[in-house]
Amino acid sequence: MELLSGADMIARFLQDEGVEYIYGYPGGAALHIYDALFRQDKVKHILVRHEQAATHAADGYARASGKPGTVLVTSGPGATNAVTGIATAYMDSIPMVVLCGQVMSHLIGDDAFQETDIIGVTRPIVKHSFSIRHPTEIPEVLKKAYYLASTGRPGPVVVDIPKDMTAPTERYEYVYPKKVKMRSYNPVTRGHTGQIKKAVELMLKARRPVFYTGGGVVTGNASEGLTDLVQRLGYPITTTLMGIGSYPQSDRQCLGWLGMHGSFESNMAMHHADLIIAIGARFDDRVTNNTSKFCPTAKIIHVDIDPSSISKTVRADVPIVGPAGSVINEMISMVQDKEITNPEALADWWKQIDGWREERVGKLYEPSTSGEPIKPQEVIEALCRVTRGEAYVTTDVGQHQMFAAQYYKFDKPNRFITSGGLGTMGFGFPAAMGIKHHFPEEQVICVTGEGSFQMMMQELSTCKQFGGGVKIVNLNNASLGMVRQWQDLNYKSRHAHSYMESLPDFQQLIGSYGFTALRVETLADLEPALERAFADTHELVFLDVIVDPHEHVYPMQVPLGSMRDMLLSKTERT
């Protein structure tokens, strides 16, 4: 029998659970745990420079690796600083365990130094949370935390640990719980066969079908199955922003992604479809536009692991509760020896879709001419060429995020990593750092803007200490581009606080941490600079690319309209 203190139990549990990295920041209430981590060397701790970055780094790590990320922060401000990152993970269903120090049990409720009711603060943005009430609970509670975070619809779990629970003087028996059972939590493992059969019948009979798939396919590791199913049927597919890469974008059947800034052909196809096959997507407002005008002629099949996502905003005709992977496999087994009923209708449907595609060829944006500033779209296209579309790309939030999603072509899942649900500026750089720790030999790029980057740029220091050879591509328009775009469209170009005056000299800034920064002002300099940046996979390089501040992201759905109501450029509208 092994006797361990609460703090040592935590360190030992993390080892037994196979946790490789913890992102965190020490403080009074977490010091016993930090001491326990110091006395072991299996679990690596990365000291971030702000707790929000810890959550984003763990999040990026989780998205790229498929394993839950782990965060350790102290009580009070340490925990509240982590809140934005917890909410980010919650909105995108990312598995994460956040261990928070807490003041001593007897002080809880007294407004003690660095006390916050973090369970209360995070209640609406966690899958679940626990408070440790006795050190002997630690192994089982932590096991439950990892189990809940990573099964079913994944999400963040917070564990609140009062300091006296980790006291080095009190030791208890430690046994690693291999399994946990919770009577009130039984995630579904497969869909209802009758419902799947009904769905498949509709799928085979459809005349104008579209697959609409989301992050659930990525988290459910169902990309291969999805690709197989879609190719067997020969139907068009569009993905959500979170589903990018779940079906190869270079394939002809892929229409790109859909929604507010989605491709023209995706949104047109959705609007005119007679059957929407939604898998692991949640019909959010950035996809549907006005739900009362959404896909007026379509029947809807909705596959989701979370029943509360089904018929939340758009009524499903055939609801299927189940994980994307097993439902897709069951669909494949049902369609494999069957023919679709209307091959001619499908051929006509493709003709119509190809027509929409051709309509926009060469009109997506106007390339820069010599002497003009570089267009942000050109930067992403060059980036995609130089990295052969194989890099891990994180983004922050705004125009650069949409450009990255539109012009980098992803053929694999888990490669485009972005805060889709919460839209968190500052996410990209720490997330890239987390991915790089998991995949040190891969190219990891953070596409950002000078606004977002400045929200988390303190992490340069973390990269200096622990390594993190990410490439930061800063689309510098000296503006909060998306805010500015909305001000152009809705506020007669009154640019209230969307202009970034007093930007730092990024070369000096990055240089002060000992990293390389290159400033690019002309298109001719762009590709050489990119080649230089990617020469060494392990070197952090910052590219400060000065781009046209007047550029807008198009297409853009017209507010309160249907899927097909889009602005296509500053002068064109559907």
Place this chain on the structure above:
Amino acid sequence: MRHIISILLENEPGALSRVVGLFSQRNFNIETLNVAPTEDPSLSRLTVTTVGDDRVIEQITKHLNKLIDVVKLVDLTEGNHIERELMLVKVKALGAARDEVKRTADIFRAQIVDVTPSLYTVQITGDAGKLDAFLQAMAPVGILEVTRTGVAGIARGDKVLSL
């Protein structure tokens, strides 16, 4: 439409706040809420009455089911059920009103459970409609204080909400 949702909940700290928080977070209504431990000390039984159309009620039950602390739930209004609420009312009872209160209490099968020279405390159980009617009847006399437990409900017949 009004629904009565009955929930078996883990008797854990914070569990109730998750249920209540869910209603405000998702913009759902709570009309009444009643909660107490059951014969199994690890479980609480919680009854919520709420108002919403079918879509909203479907979302409420789905989101409640998603809470880790919720073990089981049933929408009692989907079938025959019994609902009861207990109310204590302090009313003025002076002069002629003293008899009037007693008579009305008898009609409603309420009991007078405390007496002072100037007021009665009346205990009454029933469904929400009966309690409302009693309050209406007492209004002219002068109601001084009201406390209601919120609805507790149970299905009629053989149906049982248990583990």
